Amino acid sequence: MEKLSVSGKIDSLQEIVSYVIEAAKSAGLDKKSTYKLRLAVDEIATNIITHGYEEANLSGNIDIFADINDSNLTLSLEDTGARYDPYGQIGVEEKDLNKPLEERSMGGLGVYLAIQGVDKYFYERVGEVNRNIFVVNSNK
Secondary structure (H helix, E strand, O other), X not given: OXXXXXXXXXXXXXXXXHHHHHHHHHHOOOHHHHHHHHHHHHHHHHXXXXXXXXXXXXXXXXXXXXXXXXXXXXXXXXXXXXXXXXXXXXXXXXXXXXXXXXXXXXXXXXXXXXXXXXXXEEEEEEOOEEEEEEEEEOOO
């Protein structure tokens, strides 16, 4: 699939979701896998926009790439926003999971669920670029 480049703004989330659904369809993913991938990408894209761009007073794009082969679909999100490593949020979230609802921190659970919803997830910072990589095994 061709790369999609969108503005790093909340208004772009629907375009991102449409791209993910089309990539999942092209890869032959079932509805459950497509749904989990869609949620994962939506959560990370929202964090890129909120933390990487808006809170850092930066602007830029999010580039989305899909690579489909016989065994999996790999989606990559790249941005030039502030560094935001989702793995840095997981330790806090796992501690919160064992607390009663009224004692849990507000927000943050989405990153944990996003990473758990795909077969593999990677984050890396290459120069000034954040790269979030999602891998979902094919149902073919």
